[in-house]
Amino acid sequence: MAATTPTGASDVASKHADNYIVGDRIPTNPTPLSAPQEAQVRELYYRRVKDKCADEIKEFAACALNRTLSMVFACRPQKLAMNHCMLQYQNQESMDAARAEWFALAGERKRQREEHKRKQEEAKKKHHEWWGLDEQGRTVAMREAMERVEAEERERDLMERKGVKGRRS
Template sequence: MAMALPPTEPITDTGLPGKKIPRNPTPLSAPQEQQVRDLYYKNVREKCADEIKDFAACAMGRTITMVFKCRPQKLAMNNCMLKYQGHEEMDKARAEWFRLAGERKRQREEEERRLQENRKLKREWWGDFEKRDGQ
């Protein structure tokens, strides 16, 4: 028996004009949610790449003094990351994950087709040897 999903509020900021995606269209498994979180963190890191590079350059070659010397860079990096963390960004990552789902499915099907083709070739190849040995 299929359970009905609770009503969800639409998201209008999908990057596509007039396209609305439900807030949480289907429940995802734990590995799928981890993939969404990975996309989410990747997107946040991309938006704050300059601040992260500045902090990394400051921290390079330092140990304990990094805490004191790189404090402004660390605060700038953290402020940037906090600015881009939230439900909106998570929803965008989830929408991106669903958009890429078709591509992942196509890749899996292509890989399965190649695997079946290789199995067929292997059977044909080894089948010839078995026929010769049996004669």
Template structure:
């Protein structure tokens, strides 16, 4: 059973650079491994669901009471956890490089917008101020001494006791 096409699969894909690409970093290998495991889990979703339903509400008795569901789940996962599936996951990882790059660019753009807003909001140094909020802060005279006292001439709350 092949999982249905997702939104990610409509994004243009780059071809696999070669059958034996350069070694990936540890984090990239972890991403490939996670993709591989999610693909295997998607093939065995029905068996996993049956085992989870059986094990629901049980603790240490789950392996004994749900032995048949556990075996069918494990057999399914072993049947689909093949080197060919690992290669397919690696190819999918390489093919979605463009999508991941776009996501990184969007996150970086969002981070810069938030940083700009932060600088304007908190009235950071003049060279860092931009936009209407920054100009407004520059127009106002700076208050020295903080807020005006509303309780001039009154005893503090602590002195009333």
């Protein structure tokens, strides 16, 4: 039988308490994100870890430079130091901090998207003004020519109708 904690949950449940609401605790990541959003959170998370362990990573890279198979043996202390440092910062608190940073930057990303869209619309407007295009992307001369052709076709249709009516009478 599994031992129980003061809350009455088994050891198995207490090990997975982060996934469930236990008492007043809420899940560590209550907001589900899409796969690309989760990838952005992981990118922030790994960037933070790499920034904190930059010295150890540089030492390992300097040791491994211009080595092939001998790198495994010659750079073992640097590799162990780098891995120890990275494992030290790879935890749920760091992931939660990266997620919080991602949510904090959401407003900035939205502002950047809106700015980009505004610039695209402005560039499109300038392009249409420069080339003398209408909303459909046709030049003014082409639009005038199409209007002349359409007017001629309307006139021809009207003449044919009158001619047909005149023959019947």
